Amino acid sequence: MKATILHNPRCSKSREALAILHETGAEVSVIDYLEHPPTRNELARLYARAGVSPRDGLRKDAPKVANDAAALDLMVLDPSTIERPLVGTDKGVRLCRPPSAIKDVL
Template sequence: MKATIWHNPRCGTSRRTLALLEDAGADVTVIDYLKTPPAAETLAALYARAGLTPRQGLRMKQDGAGALADADDATILAAMAADPILIERPLVETEKGVRLCRPMETVREIL
């Protein structure tokens, strides 16, 4: 099975999710989204496939997220693309779907 993880190596949940994917034998493509941020259109497609709104994918604990409290989806997506630390992680995509893996065990739904 192929999987793509939008990963932050400094995040424990992201590291543990990556380990779950590897332990399951997935052929994993790792994208360090802080170094290679996804475009707003990519994020929109991932969230749509996951059944999430961009607001649900916003890392609310992050400085600057509060300023987006009343923003529309396009504004949130543009902010995430411009400052990817605002993206909640990890996002994982397989042929079975996309999940925001918080908690990390959520990844099992798409393995």
């Protein structure tokens, strides 16, 4: 199985999700989203596949925004506002908070 993770190596939840992927034997593409931020279109596509609004993809301590378009704009402007980890496989995309949510797409 192939998987992609938007990963922050300093985040314990992100490291935990990555460990779960490795334990399952997945072929993992790791994207350090702070170093290589996703585009607005990529983020919109990921959240649509996950079935969550972009506002639900903001970190809890991020500035409040009025709508999903503003959430995407904020994430592109400041990738540190993206809640992590975000994991995608052929079975879908999940915001893996808690990391056990990853099992839905394995």
